[in-house]
Amino acid sequence: MNFCKLSTLYPKRLLILICISVSFSLVANGQVAVFTPATEDTVLLEKLYSNYEDKFNKELAALSANNKKDYEEAYRDRLEYIKEKFHKKEIYTSQIAQQYLDALVNEVKKANPVLQKQSFECYFSRSGVPNASYIGEGIILFNMGLFEKLDNESEAAFVICHEIAHYVMKHSDKRIADYVTAINSDEVQKELKKIKGSQYRKREQLEKLVKGLTFDSRRHGRDHESEADSLAVELMHNSRFNVMASITTLNLLDSIDNDTLNTAACLERMFNFPAFPFKKKWIAHEEGLLGGHAKLTVDSALADSLKTHPDCKQRIKILEPLVNKYTSANASNDVVNKHEFDSLKNAFSYEIISYAFASKNFTRSFYYTLKLLQKNPDDSYLIVQVGKILNGFYACQKTHTLGKVIELPAPGNSANYNSLLQFVQNLYLDDYASLSYHYLDQHSEKLNSYAPFKTEYSISIQTAKQ
Amino acid sequence: MMRKILSVVFFFCMCAKFAAAQKLSVDKVYSTYLRNSGTIMKNNQIKGYFFLYLSDKIDKHTNEYTLQILDENLNKVREIKFEDSKKLSLLESSYNGSSLSFLFKNDDTETLDMKIYDLDGKLKFVYSRSYDKKTEDLMKQYETMHTDESTNQNVFDLGDQGYVSVLPLRDGKQRTYEVDYYASETKKQWTYIPNDDEEKYANAEFLGNTDSLIILEVMKKNRALSNKVTSHLVGVNFVTKKKVFDIDNANDTYTFVPSSVVPVKGSGKILVMGSYFDKNDNIIKDFSKGLAIYEISGEGKVLSKSYNTWAEDFARYLPTNRKGKIDNIGYLYIHKLIQTPDNKYFVVGEGYKRQANAGGIALNTLAAIGGARTNVGVTKIVVTDMVMMEFDSLFKITNATVYDKTNNNAVTSNMSDYNSQHIIAILLKASGAFDYAFTTGDADNSNFSVCYDDWERSSDYKGETFNTIHYDGSKFTTDKIELKSKASRLKVFPAKAGSVMILEYFKKDKRLDLRLEKLG
Numbered sequence: 001m002n003f004c005k006l007s008t009l010y011p012k013r014l015l016i017l018i019c020i021s022v023s024f025s026l027v028a029n030g031q032v033a034v035f036t037p038a039t040e041d042t043v044l045l046e047k048l049y050s051n052y053e054d055k056f057n058k059e060l061a062a063l064s065a066n067n068k069k070d071y072e073e074a075y076r077d078r079l080e081y082i083k084e085k086f087h088k089k090e091i092y093t094s095q096i097a098q099q100y101l102d103a104l105v106n107e108v109k110k111a112n113p114v115l116q117k118q119s120f121e122c123y124f125s126r127s128g129v130p131n132a133s134y135i136g137e138g139i140i141l142f143n144m145g146l147f148e149k150l151d152n153e154s155e156a157a158f159v160i161c162h163e164i165a166h167y168v169m170k171h172s173d174k175r176i177a178d179y180v181t182a183i184n185s186d187e188v189q190k191e192l193k194k195i196k197g198s199q200y201r202k203r204e205q206l207e208k209l210v211k212g213l214t215f216d217s218r219r220h221g222r223d224h225e226s227e228a229d230s231l232a233v234e235l236m237h238n239s240r241f242n243v244m245a246s247i248t249t250l251n252l253l254d255s256i257d258n259d260t261l262n263t264a265a266c267l268e269r270m271f272n273f274p275a276f277p278f279k280k281k282w283i284a285h286e287e288g289l290l291g292g293h294a295k296l297t298v299d300s301a302l303a304d305s306l307k308t309h310p311d312c313k314q315r316i317k318i319l320e321p322l323v324n325k326y327t328s329a330n331a332s333n334d335v336v337n338k339h340e341f342d343s344l345k346n347a348f349s350y351e352i353i354s355y356a357f358a359s360k361n362f363t364r365s366f367y368y369t370l371k372l373l374q375k376n377p378d379d380s381y382l383i384v385q386v387g388k389i390l391n392g393f394y395a396c397q398k399t400h401t402l403g404k405v406i407e408l409p410a411p412g413n414s415a416n417y418n419s420l421l422q423f424v425q426n427l428y429l430d431d432y433a434s435l436s437y438h439y440l441d442q443h444s445e446k447l448n449s450y451a452p453f454k455t456e457y458s459i460s461i462q463t464a465k466q
Numbered sequence: 467m468m469r470k471i472l473s474v475v476f477f478f479c480m481c482a483k484f485a486a487a488q489k490l491s492v493d494k495v496y497s498t499y500l501r502n503s504g505t506i507m508k509n510n511q512i513k514g515y516f517f518l519y520l521s522d523k524i525d526k527h528t529n530e531y532t533l534q535i536l537d538e539n540l541n542k543v544r545e546i547k548f549e550d551s552k553k554l555s556l557l558e559s560s561y562n563g564s565s566l567s568f569l570f571k572n573d574d575t576e577t578l579d580m581k582i583y584d585l586d587g588k589l590k591f592v593y594s595r596s597y598d599k600k601t602e603d604l605m606k607q608y609e610t611m612h613t614d615e616s617t618n619q620n621v622f623d624l625g626d627q628g629y630v631s632v633l634p635l636r637d638g639k640q641r642t643y644e645v646d647y648y649a650s651e652t653k654k655q656w657t658y659i660p661n662d663d664e665e666k667y668a669n670a671e672f673l674g675n676t677d678s679l680i681i682l683e684v685m686k687k688n689r690a691l692s693n694k695v696t697s698h699l700v701g702v703n704f705v706t707k708k709k710v711f712d713i714d715n716a717n718d719t720y721t722f723v724p725s726s727v728v729p730v731k732g733s734g735k736i737l738v739m740g741s742y743f744d745k746n747d748n749i750i751k752d753f754s755k756g757l758a759i760y761e762i763s764g765e766g767k768v769l770s771k772s773y774n775t776w777a778e779d780f781a782r783y784l785p786t787n788r789k790g791k792i793d794n795i796g797y798l799y800i801h802k803l804i805q806t807p808d809n810k811y812f813v814v815g816e817g818y819k820r821q822a823n824a825g826g827i828a829l830n831t832l833a834a835i836g837g838a839r840t841n842v843g844v845t846k847i848v849v850t851d852m853v854m855m856e857f858d859s860l861f862k863i864t865n866a867t868v869y870d871k872t873n874n875n876a877v878t879s880n881m882s883d884y885n886s887q888h889i890i891a892i893l894l895k896a897s898g899a900f901d902y903a904f905t906t907g908d909a910d911n912s913n914f915s916v917c918y919d920d921w922e923r924s925s926d927y928k929g930e931t932f933n934t935i936h937y938d939g940s941k942f943t944t945d946k947i948e949l950k951s952k953a954s955r956l957k958v959f960p961a962k963a964g965s966v967m968i969l970e971y972f973k974k975d976k977r978l979d980l981r982l983e984k985l986g
Contacts, residue, residue: 184489192490202496203522203530210492288563289585290506290514292539297586400947403968403981408539428913428938428986 034450035347035381037354041093049086052137053079070180078136078172085125085141088359092124092144092351097344101142103336104156108164111239120167122160128352128368130256132159134166144348144355149256152333153341154236154245161232169231171224178220182213221308226318233322242331243323247316254312261371263419270370270386273438282431285409285422292409293418353385362392362405367420380450383443387456390436394463397429437464501531502556506566507618509625511909511963513538516568518556524549527574535566535587538962539982544587551575562623565590565650569621569631576602580621580631580648580655593648593655600636608634609896610671612683612725614802614904616960622672624704626651630680632672635659643670645680647704656707660684660700670700674727676734678705679764681727684712695750697723699738701766711766715745720773722758723749726803728811734764737861739803739813742773750888753791756780757800757813759861772861783866784853792817795850795868799891801902806911811857812937814916816902817850818876818894820887847890849874849900852918854935854942869935869944871920874901903932904960906985912939913964915985920946932958932966936986945985953979 056079063071085091092098105122109115120138128145135141140163142156150156166172182188188209195205229246236243264283272278285293309315334341349372356365369385376382396402409418409425427435437460440453447453499520506514515536522530529552535544553573560567570579580593597605610619621631628649635644637659645658660668668686675681684698699713699722715721724740738761741754756775762768773779780786785793792798796819804812850873856865876899894900907914916935922928929950936943949956953970961967961982970979 189489192492192495196490196495200523200525203498206492206496289535289543289566290508290537290561292537292541294537294543296543397984400968400983403983408541408982410539410541411537411543412541425984428984430938 035350035379037351037358038092038094038097040089042089044093045086045089045091048091049083052082052086052139056137067180067184070184071176074176074180075136078176082135082137082139085135085139090125090127090355090359091141092126094124096340097124097347100337100340100344104153105160105164107241107336108157108161108235108239112235115164115168115235118164118168120164122163124348126351126355128356128364130253132163134163134172136172138167140164140167144352146256148345148348148352149252150345151248151252152242152245153335153338154242154331154333155249155252156341157236157239157241157335158232158246158249161235162228164235165228165231166224169224169227171228175217175221175224179213179217182216188213215305218305218308222310225309226315229315229319230322233319233326237326240332240335242333243326243328244331245333246319247323250312250316250319257414259414259416261367261374261416263367263370263416263423266370266374267420267423270373271435271439273442276434276438282426283419283423284426285419292411292422293415294411296411350381353382357385357389357392360405361407362389362396363407363421363424365389366424367417370420380447380453383440383447384450384452384456387436387440387453387460390432390439391456391459391463393424393427394429394432394436397432433460433463433466436460498532501554504556504559505616505618505960506535506559506561507621508561508563508623509909510614510617510622511906512616512960513561513962514543515540516556516559521547527552529554533568540980544585546583546587546589548589558618558621560618560621560623560629562625562627562629562650564626567621567623567629567648567650578631578633580629580646582629582648582650590650591648591653591655593646595644595646595657598636601634604634604636604641608669611892611895612671612673612801614960615898616904620672622675624675624680625677627677627704628654630672630675630704632670632682634669640666640668642668643682643684645670645682645702647680647707658702658707658709660709673699673724673738674729674736675704676729676736676764678703678734679710679736680704681736681738683724694748697721697740697749699724699762701764710764711762713762713766713768718768719745720755720758721745721747721749722760723754724760725800728803728805730761735769736762736764737803737805737811738762739800739811741800753887757863759811759857761861770861774857774861774863779863780855780866783855783863784868791819792853795819795853796848797887797891798853799895799900801900802905802916804905804911804914806937806939808939809859811861812914813855813857814902814905815853815855816900816918817853818847818887818891818900819850820890821846821848847876847894847899849876849894852902852916852935854916867942869933871901871918871933872922874899874921876900906960906962906966907937907964909963913937913986915964917958917960917966917985922946922948934985938986943986947983 056075060072060075101122101124120140122140122142124147125141125143127143129143130146130149132140132142132146140160142159146159147156191209195202195209198205233243233246236246267283268278285291287293353365353368353372356368365385366389369382369389373379373382392405393402396405406424407421409421413421440457440460443453444457500517501520502518504516505512506516517534519532519534520529521532524530528549530547530549531554533546533548534542535546537543551572551574555571557569557571559569564585566583566585568581570581572579576598577594577596581589582591584590608619613619620633621629623629628647628651631646633644633646635642642660646655648655666688668684670682670684673681673683680702682700682702684700685695686698687695696714701710702708703710721743722740723743724738726739728737730737737759739757739759742756742758743749743752743754756773756779758774759772760768761770776786795817798815798817800813800815802814804814806812851871852869854867854869855863858864876894901918901920903917903919905914905916914937918933920931920933922931927948927950929948932947932949934945936945947958949958951970954973955971957969959967959969964986965982965984968981968983972979
């Protein structure tokens with residue numbers, strides 16, 4: 001089955017020329033490279049999704065009659081999820097990035113002939129969540145939020161191979177089949193009939209039944225993850241990539257949620273101006289159960305049973321013998337194009353900011369921006385983005401729609417992210433305007449020839465006046 | 467006017483749903499039902515929400531309940547399962563920072579059960595108090611005059627000291643009240659029922675508390691239909707369990723009817739605001755002379771009094787006559803007293819007045835001709851504008867601003883023809899006819915928003931609006947949310963301090979969107 005591949009749409013020479021201007025453009029006066037988000041090709045996204053939908057409909061028609069309705073419902077739910085990815089423009093359509101990703105995939109395919117005839121596609125997702133996933137219909141998504149944290153191409157290859165393994169071993173389809181089979185089994189149906197006929201303690205009985213099914217399902221899921229790890233190493237071993245990267249990647253994933261940004265200190269530094277000093281109450285929050293910052297105790301035994309993935313340490317332990325067996329001194333961490341890897345890694349740390357804002361999660365965009373500003377404090381795009389977000393808060397609060405673009409502090413968030421969310425909660429309308437104005441004003445001399453800066457600065461002046 | 471948060475149905479789904487023509491699915495086997503929902507209050511602010519579900523039937527007499535607790539940002543933080551009588555309802559909830567309290571009414575055992583849970587959801591104490599049918603009837607009629615929409619009427623926190631409930635009580639022929647104190651750190655409970663009231667009828671409302679005192683407004687009278695009511699400010703010490711004072715104007719120059727209390731932090735003193743009357747006036751029938759603010763010590767000693775007359779003090783800022791009637795606005799109902807950190811005081815008032823009811827007049831005329839009767843009044847009560855008044859640290863009025871809103875016909879029955887302005891105010895408040903909804907803001911009132919409903923008829927917009935008068939520490943600004951939107955229905959509820967909850971229902975998509983929006 002042929003799909004329209006992004007990389008076949010443009011000739012290679014033109015792509016090289018595009019390469020120069022894809023992410024960073026030169027600011028007119030200072031000759032400083034400034035990030036510009038890539039434009040999404042919505043026509044292409046619609047075409048791609050339409051192809052997947054056609055394929056899905058053909059597969060649906062070929063389903064066997066046995067429990068067809070249940071399968072159809074499960075597959076439709078899966079397709080709905082895929083549809084959202086395309087319609088929300090989460091799929092990255094930059095030609096250069098896609099070409100590079102295809103090159104990584106081709107390196108794996110080349111070394112594993114069994115994959116040559118498989119029809120799957122890898123795309124970059126503009127999500128900042130550090131994850132990758134096989135989402136069905138042969139689609140593998142590699143989130144920018146994960147890619148930008150990796151150290152080399154071999155780590156990227158491990159991630160790709162892991163998801164290819166899920167596809168090849170049909171884990172997603174198996175899980176649906178297991179679920180449909182289980183729910184429709186005589187045993188479960190008999191139990192449901194019994195529960196329906198009971199007058200008392202229905203919930204208790206049902207919870208027991210569902211728990212059992214869920215534990216089984218999650219256990220199988222964890223087994224699938226271990227299988228995918230192992231097959232990934234096998235696929236990598238045949239290629240020029242370094243299998244050791246599987247261990248380093250899992251180590252990275254083990255600590256990837258560790259959040260080191262000291263948000264409160266960062267905000268205090270950034271938003272303290274002589275004419276508008278920082279107020280401690282902006283970062284104050286209530287401790288206790290109901291303030292949004294509660295630390296909830298978890299039933300760890302239950303949580304372990306419900307995990308979809310084994311612990312990374314456990315995964316490393318399982319993989320180590322295989323990795324040690326295959327480790328080669330000749331293996332290289334970077335095989336395809338190290339320069340491109342680094343370039344995309346850098347670009348993606350900006351793209352996730354842009355996408356979070358475009359998909360109306362201003363607080364997430366704000367957080368990514370603050371983090372990157374710690375590394376690049378003089379970056380023009382980031383400076384303007386802060387102003388843009390604050391102006392966005394102001395405009396949304398004016399129209400009583402701020403609640404649609406911000407997240408609220410919640411026990412499940414990291415403490416540092418919650419601090420930022422609380423900061424946004426504690427500010428009043430005038431504060432957004434004043435902070436935006438004063439923040440941008442301090443950069444006005446340096447950035448006054450940068451058009452996006454002029455736009456946001458002008459807005460901040462208007463709102464501060466109001 | 468909504469007294470409780472709108473109950474929205476949350477379906478308790480444990481597993482992905484599926485359907486098969488002759489096969490069973492989870493949702494066909496089991497459902498859960500929302501029994502009660504409401505807000506969890508702390509120090510008069512919404513801190514969270516509770517949803518009580520009937521989650522299982524245990525036997526003929528017993529249900530399993532699931533109590534879901536959401537924090538102020540609508541995150542589920544606790545789920546408590548327990549078994550109890552089938553005839554159980556959850557009345558109110560409060561939070562004091564280290565525990566949660568829930569007041570349940572059990573119609574099987576005819577008890578009010580106060581359950582105190584720790585923050586892990588573990589039951590600490592249960593305190594039960596019986597009620598009889600007559601008390602139950604009184605409880606159903608109980609309405610407070612000084613609480614905001616969706617705030618508690620009966621259960622209040624006393625900081626880390628525990629909780630208090632104030633409820634009506636039928637004691638033989640006497641209709642009185644009961645104050646129950648519940649400790650949250652140790653098992654300790656006591657009940658205060660006044661035993662020295664000469665009058666047979668007493669109704670109490672919790673106004674506030676200090677570190678050691680519970681302050682009540684108690685209205686007393688001798689006969690059920692009597693209009694001769696005396697107003698008392700009662701202080702009960704919740705450490706010693708004794709009544710500390712009962713201030714009743716016997717030795718006062720005027721008759722003072724308290725309506726709002728603000729504790730002065732760290733001093734044990736309280737500020738009490740209310741209307742004041744000439745000594746021999748009937749507080750139900752006669753017109754008040756103005757608003758007074760008393761400063762009272764923890765022992766009940768009146769330390770200072772400040773009077774602001776309608777005829778002179780208020781008239782400087784509003785066109786007011788001797789009886790307190792303000793041109794175009796009518797009489798003022800005082801909703802709230804707010805003290806700001808810089809020792810300014812703001813009073814939220816709303817106007818109401820009696821007007822001729824043209825339709826009523828016509829109907830009455832026709833009815834008279836036909837020898838019939840009608841209960842439509844020849845006058846009607848309309849609720850008029852919002853008024854914000856500012857007082858200085860000496861409790862003298864320094865400013866008053868009128869915020870126009872569309873007049874709202876509140877009472878058109880003949881009740882408006884025969885009752886005094888005070889009775890009418892009580893009627894309006896009890897029936898939720900005022901447009902004032904609630905006041906929300908920072909705990910120290912450095913920023914606050916006064917919220918009210920309105921109906922707008924302009925060239926740009928025609929429909930309901932939710933309005934705010936916002937104070938930022940130095941000035942007032944106004945804002946409004948138009949309730950007509952792309953949604954089939956849009957409703958605004960009080961939420962955590964400084965925010966409201968906006969609920970949008972999209973009928974076509976069968977979708978309910980809920981979000982918090984900050985004010986100001």
